[in-house]
Amino acid sequence: MEKTPLLSVRNLRTYFYTEDGIVKAVDGVDFDVYEGETLGIVGESGSGKSVTSLSIMRLLDPKGKIEEGSEIIFNGKNLLSLSEDEMRRIRGNEIAMIFQEPMVALNPVFTIGEQIMEAILLHQDVDRKTARHMAIEMLKKVGIPEPEKRVDEYPHELSGGMRQRAMIAMALSCRPKLLIADEPTTALDVTIQAQILELMKELQKEYGMAIILITHDVGVIAENADRVVVMYGGKVMESADVYTVFKKPKHPYTWGLLNAIPRLDIEQERLYSIPGMVPDPLHFPPGCRFSNRCEFKENRCEIEMPDLAQVEPGHMVRCFYYKKVENIHNSSKVGGAK
């Protein structure tokens, strides 16, 4: 607890000012990332995961605005008060990012070698020859076969898994302290996903970097994250270490989510269904964002928004009645395995 976090996000609120109204894509997100750890952010589509990561990188599209009062402290600096120039020096150098669809993030008209070299030359004081050499080294490191040949290929000549490896090589070329991976394996097959996640683990060990792993797949989170943030409707609903979240979730949404997925490790009679649907961010219910779907709600939930409160050391929950979920854990075995 006495460690200072590498990144701390406090009360992050990012709104989009659109024709139809204000989209509160991220509306109260708090978390810390410590050196060398993997923080998993999990949530369904539209819960604000990507906007959170783009806010940290300050790569939002012009309609999006990070509201007053938000804080993103990285290495002691508030990123939100940096100039664009200073931010550029951090991006790709100290904080790197990889995306779900590497085809979008990679430039189709440059070879992957040129793109990795560009990142290196931008942030490091080396000549082109060294940069090229480093690029080949990186490709070898991420397990691309025949890196001397691949370095001169274009993104479309690589398979999906290879492209994601190339993306990782590019992101890690400057040895960032923090890597943000937004759904890095969602577009890949499970056997390729396993390769990529394994690779990320190895590289993390070697480089000692922190990773923010964003995904909608709770399985990926369980196997790869040290601590977990569960998001819903632009807010953090629950955060704790990975064991607590999966074994003793206290938020009704987390609990429902875990019981709604088919899984290999246990026999399931019938999946739990969270009723209703993911709310559209222009029409969140009043009070608790989850109140229109929550089976534990009381009148108060429809009026008041609960705070993200610490219920146990290191375990934050945004719910008035989390004790009800606790009681279910005590009375039956549903929710988490055995």
Next chain:
Amino acid sequence: MSEPKPRSEFRRMMRKLLRNPSAILGFSLLAFFVLVAIFAPYIAEPVNPQMLDENGKPMRLDNPYIMPVITWSSEPIPPSKEHPFGMIQGRDIFYGVVWGTRTAFYIGLTVTLISTAVGIVIGSISGYYGGWIDEILMRITDVFLSIPFLLAAMVLTTILGNGLDKVMIAMVVFGWMGAARLIRANILQVKEEQFVLAAKALGIKDFFIILRHILPNTIFPVLIQASMRMGSLVITAAGLSFLGLGAPLGYADWGSMLNFTRNWILGTSGSSMTYWYAVFYPGMAMVLFVLAWNLVGDALRDVFDPRLK
């Protein structure tokens, strides 16, 4: 289950239209032309003031589209109170511009409707069935596309003879390819959409699949293209008239009126703008007509997709 708010599609579209100034301009211009065309007999009475009937009133024209000759001076006469746009070749330019609006609509609508319909049929068959049918139809389309239009129109009118209807036939015969290609490309795309596969899996007949599932999802771009073509068709027709292939002499058609100006277009020696009105008013009508259809086409493109929110 909570439900998404049903939005009135129509209201959304109208809102979008009304917020777009160029759309408003387009529709207003078009409305103006439509009104002029409808009320042409009141705006420019189809009478010949030179000839009186038994009641002593100016005689009504048998064919209002033939501009009456009201003075025998062939030199252009500048605008006056009586003839606000001036006169040329003894005819009132104002009269010609007003009745020419009808001709423009007539040419534009007929040619666009027929050529688009032909294009849609050919393109639909080609795109939906694919294979060798597609191959043959597309090669034919290529052949038609490779013939320069003006040349083809000239050859065709030499065979068929001069006249507005002959020009229109030429414009249909050599004007369907754009629509055919566009609809084919769209169909190739929509054909793979799952709702088309679903319809096939339901055992729906090809004809209904095309009619109910494919055309409604492919036809809007074609209609938009057609509306844009409306304007340019009038220019083409005018071009042909200018070459003397189209409407007969004295026909109330903007192109033919420009044809009159051929000898006067350079003005008198020393002052080239002397006869500006002879070119300006018919030309302006044409430009605005083209502009109107283009703006309308643009506006429709923005609005006509339920998937574009």
Next chain:
Amino acid sequence: MMNTNSTINRTFSEQKKQEVLLRIDNLVKYFPIRAGVFKRIVAWVKAVDGVSFEVYKGETVGLVGESGCGKTTVGMTLLRLYEPTSGRIIVDGEDTTHYFLPKWKAKRYVEKVYLSRFKNNNFQPVDELDRKYFEIFKNNGEEGLLEYLIGDLEEKRLKFRRDIQIVFQDPYSSLNPRMRVKNILAEGPLAHGLFRKSEALDRVGRALEEVGIHPTHMYRFPHEFSGGQRQRIGIARALLMNPKLIIADEAVAALDVSIRSQVINLMMDLQKEHNLTYLFISHDLSLIKYISSRVVVMYLGKVVETAKKKDLFEEPLHPYTKALMSAIPVPNPEYKKQRIILQGDVPSPVNPPKGCYFHPRCPVAKPICSQERPELREVKPEHYVACHFPGSL
């Protein structure tokens, strides 16, 4: 689950086994790759390369495999939205393979597949279909069999279209954006005369209710619904045809986790109520484990393993199945599993490897694997595996 009376249970399951609704026999589908000015065929994508399996009445067969292994192609060929390159598709004890061919081609098919063999003096039937058609051949002659198989093709096609339905993956593309839900749902049944126009509103309303959508919403357009609701509408469209078999191709893959379980549960409830049979196509083994009674695992256009769900998950015998299982992330941080990370990518179906298609990635491959292609064989009761060394990983 039901272990009170095991004899009754066994006879029941054996009886059930008799009722094969669908049998796919060595199905092959190749797509041509064309290139050059003359669009000549330069190669073939072997999307489905000899797939056989059966689907019993009332069960759910899970068809699982990685992207590009040919799952969708199997589904589409089954539905005859693609014509098979070869192989047979047998529905309810009738060969339906030739139903969608022009008559002369259908005749040629029947001659090639049945008549040429039947005319041989020492002909021996190899399956029930042979027996059945040979009987007709003996009694009514060549003409009689031809009449039986290719008479009334139009009617047979219509019946086929009623019996097999599909639910697609993409909730956005699977409903015509310019049609109202009412018309989307009524179109098929009206075309088949399943109900009259005057009954349409009532029937459509009831179907919507059954899938959990308010009947008054039938006048809406698809874009006014969420992804999950659209998927429900897609299910209602299939249901209204009273199908015997519903093919669900990644029917929940595009949905959010919390919506996914709603739709899965709905499909399972409907199955019970209407005694439906599902062929459930998915890349997600956990989902397949939850929903199916039997599982078919595909790799590169071939079936590598098929077994009852329980057998497969308790003891996967094919190295690929095992690796696939180990690659599925389990939402339980305490769950310890064998980690098998396969090297490399799935090879291209244009040039599949020699021998066992899996050998370049197989952790336990032996020299024979790159030479001889293993056939699918019954390694344990009702557990078929295509591997020279089943269970070795």
